[in-house]
Amino acid sequence: MTTLYAPTYAPMWDTSNASYNYSTGIVDPIKYVINYINKYDRSLIDTTTTSNAGWRNYSSTSSVGDTTGTSTLHNYVYAAKEYANDTSNLYRRSRDIYKPTSITNDDGFRFVLDYDLDAEKFHITGSPVVTPPSERLRAIMRQRQSPALIGRATWRPEISRNPAQNEVRARETLRRVIGESKFRQFLAKGFITIVGKSGLVYQVFPGMRHTIVWRDGKPWRDVCVVLSGSYPPTDHIIMRYLMILNDEQSFWRKANIGKNVYGHAAPGPTVVPDMSRPLTEIFAEFKQGRVLTKLSAVEAA
């Protein structure tokens, strides 16, 4: 069993304890590893500027092509290339034989590739460089200090971060109409509140969502007033805002009024699930070495 740890040039990978076995023909396993890591960051490896037989020039380190060391992927690749040049060796065989016999993601990020090449077996593992728990906790604290637009964007697709051009324009117009303060509220919470001349408070959402009307601090009615046609979601807010402030009665005449279906607490600001967890709990989890990021999405790519 030969153990190869994942490459050294990628800052996200552990660089310690690397070794290789010159005699076993590891070119395709190494290729597989490179492709595997390329899924994470293609900029890390430059496989196009090589001049000879492969992929030696993929790092800014000075040891490219150096065969004297034993701790870098360059050496693996160099050895593999040399081995591949020997037409009598294993490299001539079908490439299928170099496919890993198993891939294990034991904690969602670290990968393990097992090979079985004739009598030789490879066991290649890779794992990310672990960010200290304290640093990761700081990142979470920074995140909590600002509106979690990413979380809200996933929760409320109308406020996605990559809107269409007509939606971009509509938002700019909304900003002009409702002012900076309310616009910030809209971005942070996904709705705006309007106090009508009647004293009713309207909670207005983008798109086709119903407007919730509050009276005496309690949800009272939900009403539906929309723009017929394929208007961008934010245009609906502009329309409701202007109508409610200018002609509240007209708004109600147009509205399709629903019953009070909000006997329970009204929907409030979005809470990203992870945001509600105590920092101490998250920190403890970090210290236990659990990795939150999942590899499955990368594998699926």
Next chain:
Amino acid sequence: MASAVSEEQVIDIGKGKTVVIPEPLRLVDNGEDLGLEQPRVWRVLTAKDGDRRVVWDAMSIPEINSARETFNQLVSEGMVPYRVGVNGTPSSEVMSEFDPTAEEVIFMPMRAVVGG
């Protein structure tokens, strides 16, 4: 709509209706700086584009006249003009008639407003 009119000077206000913006007025995509002395901006809500922006100069008599005509045409097509407050402060005042001092106006397609 005259066939000679550039598509760039036409606003599709929905339900198959269009409004031609006469030449002195400008239809812009974004907030380009046109170097106008006293720029006025109309934002016409449209389904296709979110809104179309008509920019004109309140220091130009021909542009004021054209803006007045266009304003009346938009209103006759069911668009309701709301004045935006000075310097972007919130406002929802409906303009009963053309006012060249209004820095920014939102034209809302009231006919498209329905109960859901």
